[in-house]
Every structure is written in structure tokens, then in C-alpha cells.
Amino acid sequence: MSMREMTYGEAVKEAIAEEMRRDPTVFLMGEDVGKAGTVFKVLTGLHDEFGDDRVIDTPIAEAGLVGLGVGAALTGSRPIVDIMFGDFITLAMDQIVNQAAKLRYMSGGQAIVPITIRSTMGAGRSSAAQHSQSLHAWLAHIPGLKVAIPSTPADAKGLFKTAVRDDNPVVIYEDKMMYALKGMVPTEEDYTIPFGQADIKREGDDITLIATSSMVHVALEAADALAEQGISAEVVDPRTLVPLDRETLIESVIKTTRAVVIDEGYKSFGITGEIASIVYNGAFDYIDAPIARLGAMDVPVPFSKPLEDATIPTPEDVIHAVQDMKIIRR
Amino acid sequence: MSLPSEILIKMYRAMLRIRRFEEQIWEVYTGGLMHGLAHLYIGEEAVAVGVCAALRDDDFITSTHRGHGHCVAKGGNLEAMMAEVMGRVTGHCRGKGGSMHIADMSVGILGANGIVGGGFGIATGAALSAQKRGTDQVAVCFFGDGASNQGIFFEVMNFAAIWKLPVIYVCENNHYGEYTPTGNVTAGKSIADRSLPFGIPSTTVDGSDAIAVYEATAQAVERARKGDGATLIECDTYRYRGHHVGDPGEGYRSKEEIESWMAKDPIQQLRTKILDDNIASGAELDAEEREVEKEMENALEAAKAAPYPDVAEVNQHVYA
Numbered sequence: 001m002s003m004r005e006m007t008y009g010e011a012v013k014e015a016i017a018e019e020m021r022r023d024p025t026v027f028l029m030g031e032d033v034g035k036a037g038t039v040f041k042v043l044t045g046l047h048d049e050f051g052d053d054r055v056i057d058t059p060i061a062e063a064g065l066v067g068l069g070v071g072a073a074l075t076g077s078r079p080i081v082d083i084m085f086g087d088f089i090t091l092a093m094d095q096i097v098n099q100a101a102k103l104r105y106m107s108g109g110q111a112i113v114p115i116t117i118r119s120t121m122g123a124g125r126s127s128a129a130q131h132s133q134s135l136h137a138w139l140a141h142i143p144g145l146k147v148a149i150p151s152t153p154a155d156a157k158g159l160f161k162t163a164v165r166d167d168n169p170v171v172i173y174e175d176k177m178m179y180a181l182k183g184m185v186p187t188e189e190d191y192t193i194p195f196g197q198a199d200i201k202r203e204g205d206d207i208t209l210i211a212t213s214s215m216v217h218v219a220l221e222a223a224d225a226l227a228e229q230g231i232s233a234e235v236v237d238p239r240t241l242v243p244l245d246r247e248t249l250i251e252s253v254i255k256t257t258r259a260v261v262i263d264e265g266y267k268s269f270g271i272t273g274e275i276a277s278i279v280y281n282g283a284f285d286y287i288d289a290p291i292a293r294l295g296a297m298d299v300p301v302p303f304s305k306p307l308e309d310a311t312i313p314t315p316e317d318v319i320h321a322v323q324d325m326k327i328i329r330r
Numbered sequence: 331m332s333l334p335s336e337i338l339i340k341m342y343r344a345m346l347r348i349r350r351f352e353e354q355i356w357e358v359y360t361g362g363l364m365h366g367l368a369h370l371y372i373g374e375e376a377v378a379v380g381v382c383a384a385l386r387d388d389d390f391i392t393s394t395h396r397g398h399g400h401c402v403a404k405g406g407n408l409e410a411m412m413a414e415v416m417g418r419v420t421g422h423c424r425g426k427g428g429s430m431h432i433a434d435m436s437v438g439i440l441g442a443n444g445i446v447g448g449g450f451g452i453a454t455g456a457a458l459s460a461q462k463r464g465t466d467q468v469a470v471c472f473f474g475d476g477a478s479n480q481g482i483f484f485e486v487m488n489f490a491a492i493w494k495l496p497v498i499y500v501c502e503n504n505h506y507g508e509y510t511p512t513g514n515v516t517a518g519k520s521i522a523d524r525s526l527p528f529g530i531p532s533t534t535v536d537g538s539d540a541i542a543v544y545e546a547t548a549q550a551v552e553r554a555r556k557g558d559g560a561t562l563i564e565c566d567t568y569r570y571r572g573h574h575v576g577d578p579g580e581g582y583r584s585k586e587e588i589e590s591w592m593a594k595d596p597i598q599q600l601r602t603k604i605l606d607d608n609i610a611s612g613a614e615l616d617a618e619e620r621e622v623e624k625e626m627e628n629a630l631e632a633a634k635a636a637p638y639p640d641v642a643e644v645n646q647h648v649y650a
Contacts, residue, residue, distance in 0.1 A: 025462075025463070027462060053462070058489070059485070059488055059489065059492070061485040061488065061489070063451065063481065063482045063485055064450075064451060064454070064482055064485030064486050064488070064489055065485075065489075066451065067450060067451015067452060067454065067455060067482060067485075067486065068451055068454050068455035068458050068486070068489055069455060070451055070452055070455055071392075071440070071451055071452035071453060071454060071455020071456040071457075071458065071459065071469070072455040072456065072458050072459035072462070073455070073459075074435075074440055074452060074455070074456065074459075075390060075440070075455070075456040075459040075460070076459055076463055077458075077459040077462055077463065079455075094445060094448070094482075095451050098444075098445050098448065099443075099445075099448060099451065099452060103433075103441060104647055104648070104649070104650060105426055105647045105648055106423060106426060106427040106431040106433065106441065107422075107423050107426075107427060107431070107433040107435065107441060107647075108421070108422065108423035108424035108425070108426045108427065108433075108647060109424070109646065109647035110422075110423070110433060110434070110435040110436075111433065111435060111440075111441075112650045143648050144648055144649070146649075166650075167650035168649050168650050
């Protein structure tokens, strides 16, 4: 497979460009996606190639924006709708939850709604409480939606292309702290990653670290440190929350007998609770220690750097959670 | 402008079909054959019919929770509609949507909607899609006076104006948002005025006059197909019955008010016009009525005889 090194942001842009070249019904719309290439500057160049007709700056009106996307998707187009910050998805919840997610079901299978909603998540930029949340669990809760949450440039590209080609509404969350992250990315035009396939980012035997999005890198860093202590950690990235690859998560924990689940959403009522429950049920007879869960602290994300940093799981938090399990070295 | 007689007859027949359908719903509902909620369109028929008569099959509409009339007018199948509201598998949506979510994509009915104002985004997006795909299709968004206070109404008018989208916003002002008089909760002189700051032309028409509604819509459709953008049409109308079956519609509305609207009944108005202009005889119109009656009876019998969906269908159609 031919590969090229690129950043996470470049991988997203390449995925969009390739899909737009492949399918004339695909267009991109959102706030500042045109000449500006988004506020994160990750899509610069798309407007030059595709012009005003297909890379469309919109008013700051998230409900209307997503609503138009839903209507367009229902009638023969495949829109990609950009919601700058995941926090702003709250303004479009009726459109996503009551309309996009339900139109196929309510119509008894007549409708398809092939809309891709891309948005961002993640704290760490001192952007405070309304520009830092990771609210992906809200949407993973709703039947009818698919939710992808890539952690690497290669995954970002492959999952994004799958999202655009999917006939269902897909919400894809990019952690804005990862846009500059570099990695090798396949360059084939038909490189896609099927939804519902977890990826083992690092193999190990003593404990499974199930991590999503930027928390995959927190887990990998922790795994390096744990290796020095003689603990072999396996890092598993679900990559999509809906559909969720339950089997791979369960099999890994059956092998290692222990698990820490790490996700940047709020810990309460969130992804980590759901995944822990799935693993408990699937691997109950094999589990040697209570599953640990690490999520964002249950507070609004604070502005001041030391406060903000205290809310996000760190490699040290992962290591402490593992140490608490008192793994007997083999 | 005098309309071709076939359009008048077509509209007369369509209004009768809606009226009979809704009367039948009343009976089905109170007879225990239908569950949930039923919001009847009786009295408002001229709006749906006048609008849809000016549309093509491949044009789009979005409907509301009071949506049976729109669906009949746009070409929904009476049997499949009746089966749907009764939760039968032969319904348009295999019984999964029910009264508030009837959709028939094959004739451009993008769905009735249980969220007040739920069609604004979808209709405007369908218009955007038509523009992007280079067709001359138009999209109509039916909405009520209540929905005119939802924020997304203003968002989509802005989108429609900046991009000159082929969309027509049709407000059915029946003067009550559920039980609350519109005037008590709605600022400004008229809902039609609300598009003017966006540069979207608007007009107010007598919503009991199918011909007036048709003419206003035909003009808006022409604008939209030419690429001149959106139009807002406010139709002054009234529902004879309550907000839903179970609400008698009295108490918050006076008998005199109800009677004054019934005195200018849309179906009677058009009948009088057709007779006065010698377009058809009373006997011919009565025959139309009997045909609609027959069609309705067949639809009801077929729906009653149809099975409920197999429970195995409950988790089908969540995803494509």
C-alpha cells in the first residue's frame, strides 16, 4: 500500500477532496469553510479547487445549517456539514436527533439521509467551557446516527471517506488538539475503513487500555511507561462508537483480564460507562480486577491552564489506575 | 385569471378527498381503531389543495403534525395513509410513522413532522439540493402560525435569501397555536411581514379560497423555477375541529367565530364557483362526491383488513 506522511488535518482535507472529486453530489458547507479553510485552517485549498458551489461559507446558524444538510441529503445530495466546535452541535440537536436520525425509520425505510457532520472535540486549548467539550456520547445515544471518532491521520482519512459514502447520517469528531499530529496515511483513492472495526494500536498481555480519539495517545504514552515497569499493556481504539466493535474489546480483555477505559467525554453517564458495562458482560468470567474508567472531570471546562489540565485524563492517571490493580508480574 | 376547468374540478375532488378522509379519521379514532394523536385538517383544505395543484409530482413538500391534508393533496395514497394511521404494515411507512410522520418519497412528500417547525430545514435543504443538482424542482414548506415563532424560521429565510433557493414557505394561519390565540403570542401585524426584511416577497391570501391559494402559489413556483428565489405565502384559514381529536375546540373559541368560518367553507365556495361558471353540473359534482365516498370506503376496508407489522420489523430501518 503506498503511504505518505501527513498531518491529521491534511488527512481530513485529502479525504474530503477525494470524495468530492469522486462524487459530484458531495458538497461541503459550514462557517468559514471557504477561503479561510475553517478557523483551524485545516481545509485551505479546497475552496480553490472546488469553488463557491461546492465549498460553501454559511451564516452562523447551526440549526438551519444542519437542517439544510438533512433536507439536501434526503433529496439526492451528499452534504458534508461542518460544525466548527462540538459545543455548537447543541444548537442543531433537533435537526440531528429528531430529523436526521429518525427520517429513515419514521418513513418505514423509504428515506436515506447521507449527511456527514464533521465537528471537533477536546479540551486543552484554553478555550474554556463552551469551546472545549467532548459531547460525542450525546449522539452515540441516539439510534439512527453513526459516530466516528478517529485518533490518527490514517484513521481520520479512512473513516471520513467511509462516512461520506455511508447512506446514514454520520457524525465524525476530530480532536482539535490532533490536527498537527503526523502519521503515515494510505494514498489509494479507495482507501476506506469500515465502521465497527476496532483497531489494536499496541499489542500487550497484562492489561487492556480501551481509548478513544486523543486519549489513544494518552494510553500509548502510558503503555510505554508501563512497559518499563514490566507491565505489557494492549491499547484498543474502537474508532467508531456506533457501530461499536464489541467483540474486539471483549476478546482483548478476555486475553488480558483487566481493563482501563479512557475517553475525553464526561465520566458520568458517558462512553466509558457503556464500554465498561459491555466488557463486564462479555468477559465476566475472565476479569481479575474492577474495570477503571477515566473521563473528563465532571465540571464545565475551566479556562485557566492549570485548572483545565486537571480535568483531562493524563498518562499518569492511566498508570495510577493500572497500578491500583496490583498486577502480578508474570 | 381564470383557471382551466380541469384544475378546478381536480381541486374540488382533492378537497373532498381530504374532508372525507378526516371525517373518517374521526370515526376510526373515536371507534378505537386508531391510537395516539389525530390532528384534523377539516376547514383548511383549500390551502393544501391550492398549493399542491400548482406543483409537479417531482416537487417536494414538508408537512406538519396536522398533515393529512398535505399528503392527500400531494398524491399520497388514501389506502396507504389510512393503514399508516392505523399502524398497519401496508401503511406508507409500514406503520412506523403514524399520523404525524406520513411520508411518501415517491411523490415528494418528505414527511409530516411532529416537531413544530420541523420542516423548515428539510424543505430549504431540498431546495438547496435541487439547485445544486441543477433541476428546476421547488420545495414547499407548510407550517403553522405557531411555527412562525421558532428561531429556525428566521435562519432558513436568511439561507433562502442569500442563495436564492427555490423554496416556498406556506404559513397556514389558523389563528390558534394549539389552544392559544396566535395574536397573544405573535408580534407584528402579520406573519407575512416576517420575510420582508430578508428581501423575500410575501403575500397574504384567503385560505378558504382554493383559487386564490393556487394563483399565489403558481406565481411563487414560477419565481422559484426561474431562479428568483423564495416566497412566503400566509394563508388565512381555520380548523373547524379542536387541536386534536379529543379537544372539542370550544371554550377557547366562540361558537360565532367557528360558524363564521364554516359559512365560507372552502369546498362549498369552490362548488358554487364551478356551478356559477357552468364548469360542471350539480349532478356531476355529486357523482364526484360518490366516487370519493367509494374510494374512502375501499381504503378503510383495506386498512382494517391489513395486518399489523411483524414485531421482527421493530429494529429494521434504523440504518440503511
